[in-house]
Amino acid sequence: MGAQLFVVATPIGHLDDISYRAINVLKSVNIIAAEDTRTSAQLLKHFNIQTPLTACHDHNESNKITQLIQRLQNGEDMALISDAGTPLISDPGFKLVRAAQEHNIRVIPVPGACAAIAALSAVGLPSDRFSFEGFLPSKQSQRLLALHKLKDETQTMIIYEAPHRIVACLKDMAEVFGAERPVGFAREITKTFETIKKMTLGELAVFVESDHNQQKGEIVLVIGGAAEEKDLEQEKLDQLLTRLLQDLSVKAASQLAADLTGIKKKVAYQRALELTQHNEES
Numbered sequence: 001m002g003a004q005l006f007v008v009a010t011p012i013g014h015l016d017d018i019s020y021r022a023i024n025v026l027k028s029v030n031i032i033a034a035e036d037t038r039t040s041a042q043l044l045k046h047f048n049i050q051t052p053l054t055a056c057h058d059h060n061e062s063n064k065i066t067q068l069i070q071r072l073q074n075g076e077d078m079a080l081i082s083d084a085g086t087p088l089i090s091d092p093g094f095k096l097v098r099a100a101q102e103h104n105i106r107v108i109p110v111p112g113a114c115a116a117i118a119a120l121s122a123v124g125l126p127s128d129r130f131s132f133e134g135f136l137p138s139k140q141s142q143r144l145l146a147l148h149k150l151k152d153e154t155q156t157m158i159i160y161e162a163p164h165r166i167v168a169c170l171k172d173m174a175e176v177f178g179a180e181r182p183v184g185f186a187r188e189i190t191k192t193f194e195t196i197k198k199m200t201l202g203e204l205a206v207f208v209e210s211d212h213n214q215q216k217g218e219i220v221l222v223i224g225g226a227a228e229e230k231d232l233e234q235e236k237l238d239q240l241l242t243r244l245l246q247d248l249s250v251k252a253a254s255q256l257a258a259d260l261t262g263i264k265k266k267v268a269y270q271r272a273l274e275l276t277q278h279n280e281e282s
C-alpha cells in the first residue's frame, strides 16, 4: 500500500463537531497540509495533535504541489485541512487532490462540517435538488450578471457571502429574483450568535440592513428556486393537453400548447408525456 492523502473536514465553529475519525487521522498521518498553519495550529493544540503542519494555501498551492506529491510518493501519509469546514468547498485543495489522483495516490475523504450543507439542513427550503454557487462576484455589475443567470433556476441555491457585502447583495437579489422569493439566512452556524431564519428576500434585506449585528460573522444564503408553473396554470394546461392529445401526437400537442399558452415547450412536453402514461395505465 502506498501513502494516502486524507481530505479531512474540521469544525466551522463549534469544536465538538470534529469527528473521532478526523482526530485519529490527524494524529496518525506524517504531515498535515493546511490552508493557514497558524489557524490550524490552534485546532491541533486543542485536540493535542502533534503532527507537523505545512502550508498549502491559494498563493503557494501550485508550487507546493510538487513537493507534497514527492512526500506522498516517498511513503508519507498526509492530511489536507482548511481553516474551517470541508477542504475544496470555497477553500484550497483541488489542485492537490487532482495531482494526487494523477499520481495514483489514494485520496480518502474524512467527512464532517460544511457550512453550505448545515445551512440547507436547517433553513426549511426544498433540499431534494440544490446547487452550490460559492461566493458571488464582489463587483456589483458582475454580481448582477451572475444573479441574472440564476434567475430562472428552479432548484434551491446555496451562496456564501461576506458580511460587509451582505446588504448590497440582498438588495441586488431582491431586485433580480423579486422581493417575494423565499430565502434562508444562516449566520454564525454552531457559534454563540447563531441565527437561522427564513423569510422573503425583501424582508431579509430590511432585517439585515436595520440590525448591524446581522452584518457580522459568517453567512450562508439559501435561495428558494424560481416557482414552477402555478397550480391553476397546471390545471388549464392539463385540460388543453388532454383535448389536443385526442387528435395529436405528444410532440405536436405540446408544441401547440406551448404556442398557445406561452409556457416552455419542455414543460408542456413533459406534462403531455405524463398525461399519456396516466391515461394508458387507467
Ligand code: SAM
Residues within 6 Å of the ligand: 012, 013, 082, 084, 085, 086, 087, 088, 089, 090, 091, 113, 114, 115, 116, 159, 160, 161, 162, 186, 187, 188, 189, 190, 191, 218, 219, 220
Ligand atoms: N470550507 C468551508 C465549508 O465547508 O463550508 C467554507 C469556507 S469559505 C472560505 C468561508 C465561508 O463559508 C464564509 O464566508 C461563510 O459564507 C461560510 N461559513 C463558514 N463557516 C460558517 C458558519 N459557521 N456560519 C455561517 N457560514 C459559514
